[in-house]
Amino acid sequence: MKDIINKSLLEISKSLQMRQIKVREVVEACFDRIDQTEPKINALLCMDKESCLSRALEMDKSGPDPDKPLWGVPITVKDVFCTKEFPTTCGSKILENFQPCYEATLVEKLKNAGAVILGKNNMDEFAMGSSTENSAYKNSRNPWNLECVPGGSSGGSAASVAAGQCFASVGTDTGGSIRQPAAFCGITGLKPTYGRVSRFGLVAFGSSLDQAGPMTRTVADSALIMNVISGHDPKDSTSASRPVPDFLAALEKRQDLKGMRIGLPTQYWMEGLSPETLESCRNAVDAARDAGAVIVDVEMPHARFGIAAYYIIAMAEASSNLARYDGVKYGVRDKSSADLQEMYRKTRSRALGEEVQRRIMIGTYVLSAGYYDAYYKKAAQIRRLIQQDYLRVFESCDLVCAPVTPSPAFKIGEIIDDPLQMYLTDIFTTSLNLAGMPGMTIPVGLGRDTGLPVGVQLIAPAFEEALTLQAGQVMENALPGVGTPTGLG
Amino acid sequence: MSRHETVIGLEIHAQLKTESKIFCSCSTRFGGEPNENTCPVCFGMPGVLPVLNKKAVEYGIKMALAVDCRINSRSIFARKNYFYPDLPKGYQISQYEEPLAEHGRISILSGDGEKVIGITRIHMEEDAGKSIHSSTENVSYVDLNRTGVPLLEIVSEPDMRTPREAVAYLKALRGILLYLEICDGNMEEGSFRCDANVSIRPRGQEEYGTRTEIKNMNSFRHVQKALEYEVGRQIDLVEDGEKVVQETRLFDVEKGVTRSMRGKEEAHDYRYFPDPDLTPLIIDPDWVEILRADLPELPIARQKRFVSDYSLPDADALVLTSEKDLADFFETAVAEYNQPKKICNWIMGELLGKLNERGLSISGAKITPGQLAALVRLVDEDKISGKIAKQVFVEVFDKGIDPEKVVEEKGLVQISDSSALEAVVDEVLGAHPDEVQRYKDGQKKLLGFFVGRIIKETKGQANPGVVNKIRSRKLG
Numbered sequence: 001m002k003d004i005i006n007k008s009l010l011e012i013s014k015s016l017q018m019r020q021i022k023v024r025e026v027v028e029a030c031f032d033r034i035d036q037t038e039p040k041i042n043a044l045l046c047m048d049k050e051s052c053l054s055r056a057l058e059m060d061k062s063g064p065d066p067d068k069p070l071w072g073v074p075i076t077v078k079d080v081f082c083t084k085e086f087p088t089t090c091g092s093k094i095l096e097n098f099q100p101c102y103e104a105t106l107v108e109k110l111k112n113a114g115a116v117i118l119g120k121n122n123m124d125e126f127a128m129g130s131s132t133e134n135s136a137y138k139n140s141r142n143p144w145n146l147e148c149v150p151g152g153s154s155g156g157s158a159a160s161v162a163a164g165q166c167f168a169s170v171g172t173d174t175g176g177s178i179r180q181p182a183a184f185c186g187i188t189g190l191k192p193t194y195g196r197v198s199r200f201g202l203v204a205f206g207s208s209l210d211q212a213g214p215m216t217r218t219v220a221d222s223a224l225i226m227n228v229i230s231g232h233d234p235k236d237s238t239s240a241s242r243p244v245p246d247f248l249a250a251l252e253k254r255q256d257l258k259g260m261r262i263g264l265p266t267q268y269w270m271e272g273l274s275p276e277t278l279e280s281c282r283n284a285v286d287a288a289r290d291a292g293a294v295i296v297d298v299e300m301p302h303a304r305f306g307i308a309a310y311y312i313i314a315m316a317e318a319s320s321n322l323a324r325y326d327g328v329k330y331g332v333r334d335k336s337s338a339d340l341q342e343m344y345r346k347t348r349s350r351a352l353g354e355e356v357q358r359r360i361m362i363g364t365y366v367l368s369a370g371y372y373d374a375y376y377k378k379a380a381q382i383r384r385l386i387q388q389d390y391l392r393v394f395e396s397c398d399l400v401c402a403p404v405t406p407s408p409a410f411k412i413g414e415i416i417d418d419p420l421q422m423y424l425t426d427i428f429t430t431s432l433n434l435a436g437m438p439g440m441t442i443p444v445g446l447g448r449d450t451g452l453p454v455g456v457q458l459i460a461p462a463f464e465e466a467l468t469l470q471a472g473q474v475m476e477n478a479l480p481g482v483g484t485p486t487g488l489g
Numbered sequence: 490m491s492r493h494e495t496v497i498g499l500e501i502h503a504q505l506k507t508e509s510k511i512f513c514s515c516s517t518r519f520g521g522e523p524n525e526n527t528c529p530v531c532f533g534m535p536g537v538l539p540v541l542n543k544k545a546v547e548y549g550i551k552m553a554l555a556v557d558c559r560i561n562s563r564s565i566f567a568r569k570n571y572f573y574p575d576l577p578k579g580y581q582i583s584q585y586e587e588p589l590a591e592h593g594r595i596s597i598l599s600g601d602g603e604k605v606i607g608i609t610r611i612h613m614e615e616d617a618g619k620s621i622h623s624s625t626e627n628v629s630y631v632d633l634n635r636t637g638v639p640l641l642e643i644v645s646e647p648d649m650r651t652p653r654e655a656v657a658y659l660k661a662l663r664g665i666l667l668y669l670e671i672c673d674g675n676m677e678e679g680s681f682r683c684d685a686n687v688s689i690r691p692r693g694q695e696e697y698g699t700r701t702e703i704k705n706m707n708s709f710r711h712v713q714k715a716l717e718y719e720v721g722r723q724i725d726l727v728e729d730g731e732k733v734v735q736e737t738r739l740f741d742v743e744k745g746v747t748r749s750m751r752g753k754e755e756a757h758d759y760r761y762f763p764d765p766d767l768t769p770l771i772i773d774p775d776w777v778e779i780l781r782a783d784l785p786e787l788p789i790a791r792q793k794r795f796v797s798d799y800s801l802p803d804a805d806a807l808v809l810t811s812e813k814d815l816a817d818f819f820e821t822a823v824a825e826y827n828q829p830k831k832i833c834n835w836i837m838g839e840l841l842g843k844l845n846e847r848g849l850s851i852s853g854a855k856i857t858p859g860q861l862a863a864l865v866r867l868v869d870e871d872k873i874s875g876k877i878a879k880q881v882f883v884e885v886f887d888k889g890i891d892p893e894k895v896v897e898e899k900g901l902v903q904i905s906d907s908s909a910l911e912a913v914v915d916e917v918l919g920a921h922p923d924e925v926q927r928y929k930d931g932q933k934k935l936l937g938f939f940v941g942r943i944i945k946e947t948k949g950q951a952n953p954g955v956v957n958k959i960r961s962r963k964l965g
Contacts, residue, residue, distance in 0.1 A: 082536045095535065102529050104536060203535040208765035236538050237767050317765055320568050323579020324533040328631065344572055367570070367760035376762060 004029040005164035006484070009073060009221035012167055016072040017064045023056040023072035027116055030074040034118070034165045037488055040146055042138040043159040045079045046086050047119025055116060069224060071114030076169045078157050079120040080127055081107050081212070082201040086117075090203045091125040091135040091153075094325045094332050094351035104201025105233045106170060106212055113228040118166055121156030125353045126322065127177055127205040129153050130425045133416045134355045141412070142184060143485035144452050148409040151181030157215045158185035162485050168216045168225055172202060174209045175310050176404070176429025182215055182441040183404035183455030186482035188472070189215045190222045193462045194436035195240035198233030204321040206314035207238075209433040219442060219473040223247035226465060242463055250466040251473050258292035260471065263397035267303040268428055274407035276447035280454035281403045284444045287478040288401065288471070298393045298400065302385040303431055309386070310430035311423055312366050312379035319363025322356065358419065387435045390461075399471055400459040403428050404441050408452035432459055440468040442475055443482045453482045493689040493727070495720045496697055497655045498647035501662055502640050503672040504616065504680040505548045510637035511615050512539030512582065517639075519678065523621075523632040531618075531636045533577030538766050541566075545613060545639035546770065547780065548671040549589050552641055553611050554781050555665045558593030562774065564612075566767040570760040574631050575618035583642075585761040588612035589770070595665070596789050597657040598807060606658050607646030614640050641672075647686065647697065652716035656709050659683060660811065664788040668813045676708050683712060688733065689723045698723075699733040703747055705740045715740035719747045791816055799829035805837055814851045821858035826866050835861055839882050855889030856882075864892040872902060877949055900950075907955055910947070914959045917942045928964060939964070 004012065004026055015021045031049050038044060056072070064071050082088050082100035089095045103111075110117065124134035132140040132155030140155045142148040143163040150159040154171030158181035161169050171178045173191035182189025190213045197212045204210060214225035227248055232241040264285065273281070289295050327333035327347030334346035349357070366375035393400060405425055415421045432439045441455040458475075460467040510517055513530035529537045553560050567585035593608030618633040643662060649655045663681055666672035674681045688700035703719055706712045718740075723733050738747040786794070788810050795806035795816075810816045815836070822832045840861065844854060864885065868878045873896055884895040896902055917939060918925055928935045943956050 082534075088535065090535065098535070100529075100534065100536070102534070102537070199536075200538050201536045204766075206765075235540060237540050238538075238765070316762060320570050320580050320760070320762070323570060323572065324535070324577060326572060326574075326579060328574045329532055329577055330534070340574065364760065367762055369758045369760075372760075372762070 005033050007167075008218045009167035009216060010218070010224060013070065013073050013224070017066060019064060023059045023116065024053065026072060027052050027056040027074050027118070030118055030166055033163070037143070037163045037165060040141060040488060041143055041150070041159045041163055042140045043121055043150070043156040043163065043165060044076065044119045045089060045091070045122050045135075045137055045156070048085065049118075051085070052116055052118055059114075059116075065114060068112070068114030069228060070110065072116060073114070073168070074116045074118050074166050075110065076118050076121050076157065076160050076166045077107060077110070078123050078154050078169065078171045080123060080172050080203050081120075081170070082203065083107050083117070083120065086120050088120075088203065089137070090127070091123040091137060092325075092352065092356070093136045094347070096332060096351075098331055100201075102201065105198035105235060106229050107201065109229050110170070115228075121154070121160055121169055121171075123156055124153035124177075125356050126203065126318070127153040127172055127174055127210075128318070128355050128359055130176070130180060130422050131410070131412070131416065132156060132181075133412065134353055136353055139412060141487075142409050142452075143487050144186060145409065145450075145487045147411050148452065149184065149412050151184035151405075151409060153177040153181075154189075154215060155181045155184075158182055158187055158189070161185070161187050161215050161217060163488060164484075168214055168221055170212055170225065170229065171215050172205075172210055172212045173429075173433065174206045174211075174314060175433050176426045178213050178215060179404050179429050179439060179441040179455070179457060180426065183443070183453065184409040186443045186446075186453030186455070186485070187215055187217055188219050188222050188440065188442055188476075189213065190226065190440040190465065190468070191432065191438060192226065192230065192465055193240070193438040194433070195238055196242075196244075196438070196463065196465065197229050198231075198236045198239045200233055200235040200239075204317075206317040206433075207321060208317060209310075209314055211433070219440075219469055219476050220248065220251055222440070222472075223251055223469045226469075240463070245466050247466055247469055250470060254470040254474065256292045257288055257471060257474050260293045260399065261397045262288055262293045262295050262471070263298035263393050263400045264295060265300040265303060265393070265400060265402060266297050267300050268402040272406045272427070273403055274447075274449075276449045277403055277405070277407050277454050280444045280447060281456050284442075284456040284475060284479060285401060287475050291474050291478055293471075296397065298397060300386075300389040300393065300431070302382060302389050305382045306386055306431035306434060307423065307427050309379040309382035310426070310434055311362075312375050313383065313434070315359045315363035316367050316376050316379075317363070319360045319367065322352075322360055325352070327351075355419065383434045386431050390431075390435045390437055390459075394461045398460070399467060402457045402459065404455045404457045405429075408447045408450050408454055428457065432457075437462055438465045438468055440465075440472050442472045443479075445480045446482055451486070491724065492692055493724050494692045494694075495650055495652075496647045496688045496690060496700075497649040497652070497716060498686040499645045499649070499655060499658060500684045500686070501643040501645075501659070502682040503552075503643065503662075503666055503674075505545050505639040505641060505671055506673055507542055507544045507548065507639055509542055509544075511542050511545045511613070511639035512637055515637065519680075521634060523630065524634060526634045527636065531577065531633045533579070539582060539764075541767060541770070542639065546589075546772075548639070548669070549611065549613050549641055550772065550777060550780050551669050551671060551784065552643070552666065553590030553593065554777070554784060555669060555787055556593040556595045556608050556611075556643075556662075558590035558608060558611055560590045560772055560777055561587060562772050563587065564589045564770045564772070566613075566764045566770065567761045568764045569614075571757060573617070573620075574629065575620045575633070575636070577618065577633060577636060581615060581617060582764055582767070583614035583761075584612035589772075595658070595661055597654065597661045598789075604654065606648045606654075609644040609646050611641055611643050614642060616640050647688075652713050652720065655685065655716055656713050659709060659712060661788065664811055664813075668785055668787055670813070679707070685712065685716060685719075687716060687719045687723070689720060689727065699735050701733065701735065701747075702737045703740060704737060705742075707742075711740055711742060714745055715747055718745060722747065785813075788813075795819075799823065799833070801829065801833055805833050808837060808841070809833065812851065818851055818858045818861075822862040822865075825859050825862035828865055828869065831865050831869075832861065835865060835882075839879065840886070843883070843886050854886065856886045857889070860885050860889070860892055867892055867896065871952060872896065874949065874951075874953060880949075902950065907959060910943075910951055910955055911959055913943055913946050913951070914956065914963060917946060918963060925964070936960075
């Protein structure tokens, strides 16, 4: 089993295509690993062993399909994507047992590419959180240290991939929800350019910020998933009609970083970084320099407003996006109420979690008459300024490099009661979502003090995911990496 | 003249006749089982997204062009947030700060001649569903068939000064929508809805008075009555030294009065903001020009042409052009038989009378323009009398049979043959010797009696002219 689950997605895919291994063996290995690790990490909200195994048998019978790049590969997806074969709860009680009759475009693409979806990952309720502690169902744990959070909101996905339950997961990133848990769990996570991957069937949190992307153990694995999930979708008006490059092929075109200019925003390399995070991230920059990159300091003057602008916009959109969970059409309804207003109030008060309610209220407030100009409108203006900061930086740089989080994974329960501090853990990730740019976390190594993974972010201009992947792979090869998680015994 | 001046502005909601809804591919068909024409998008299911129907935009642009609006090259869809069971997403996708079109105008004809009414803005939005409250059980149902049907909201300037002008404006707008074939204009079914803002002010004052918003007017007559009532109510209030309160009032059809919605109308804060699921709507100027070139002749222009080309009176031209189908019917008939005034009279009289009586519109009638033209020709050629023609018309109207065929089958051809008629005249005169004597003695009013008898004997088929000639020869 170890042989199988320690392989990368690319490796296992090759073995499957060449019939060196059966789909059933791979799927069984994953479920064995799930049986072994799941009680420790709580990464999954649902799975379907039986139907996955029978599907595997069929696939073994019919044989590999070279046109399907994920043929037979077991993966998981965050429970934010609508699936016909699994319920879709979004980590919320209000959608307990909700069974969509339609499928997210991304899930359709993964299935058409031959992937076997084992189950769905735990997450912060409606993707609101940075630790997966806001899940209404369970606390996921970090495979490197079970007392620590796996990050969030795609914490279940990161923990699954790190623990070897699957070969990849797909998460979503509204303000860092792919990149931060990837950093905490020592894996690779890519937030594509806004519009690169269809949002159809992705349960919305902040519609102008949400973007789905791969979470994998290697950069090349992310490139392969990107090949499958990218592209215009007529069902999503905000998805871009831009050609999609072959990301995997792009990786072969670059073995070093010669001629590449990488900018370090001074605003991100000063404030509040833990010493081990700063040290690890500097190691990553040194590796890039050694590989031939020119490292320059750059200015992002509006960066300090990023987190405020992000939370205002995300909460405003969320307050509207979550209005549909009213107990009328689907999901949970409070049946004790005497009238409509009471039914709305009780349903939403009882079935939505505290953090979700907090964000709906703040979002409602910032859109209210008399406050709109001071909050929402101002935040939208800051958003444009941050976009301009990036555009200016990319006039002289190919990539931007920044830390992902101020420090490695924190303990479960450590800051859950201090929402503001929790929001501040997103300080390095949110500006990217405001600007719509792609960014990727790659694991750098283990922190000197905590022994926990530390990641670094590579940020590229819009629709230049190939650049982050190329640079990411060069650095992945140059850096020590994190190895296998130490918390699973 | 009252010392108060009335100020009225109207907000129209027109359902667009697109095949599919504005943000999904469900049918817009009216009727049907509850929730038959719905999909996850209609239901506001988690994760689904709106995709704009280009046809709805096309219709919106056509309307904007027809009323001389400036089309904004970039407009924004916004979310209007409020909770209601028939609003599945918890927000309505509409347009707010940057609408599709602005600054238009429309000419109307009311009693006092032509007048121009300003159009403030035209924007696009989705319709909501319907809540159905059971009268027998303590339960409400939601039907989302109407959810997502495209609407144009057309907002006028407060340019109307009488309820009559308001109705004229409504009719003019409706006419344009029908001419463009983008809305079926049915006020009863709600595909053409109207809310009014009404206020009064002392004549000569520039500042507007406090306005009330009137809702629930489902016909032109309702609009007229509701506005008349509301203006009177406001004048009474002011003259009694009281103040008009800004509020929404519902028209009570039964009692003919407007009533305050009171507590129900709380000050809503809709928290409008740009819908992040839809990109800005960018209108290509070339597309606008193509649509402009393709615009049909509009009611006012057609009306003027009917007066000049066909020498019709203004009033007739107004009625004929009020509906595109009716005007088309007229022009097709005239093309068959070039007697515009006579055809117009038949339409204004018999045809509209029958349509009204049967509650039909011209598009639902069986009679064709060619058949009406043929009927008029039959009269002109003395094949039938005007009186018989009216009988024939009813047959043609009801069954859609050619008038020649009706005349032939029923043997209604007019008898103009004087030898045949002479026998009838002789017979009638022979049967009434007393009357003949009295006539000869000077009782000239008996003339009608004889003519009546002769026409009756021939079942109305006698050519009255010929009968008259024979009669005068025989009786002097």
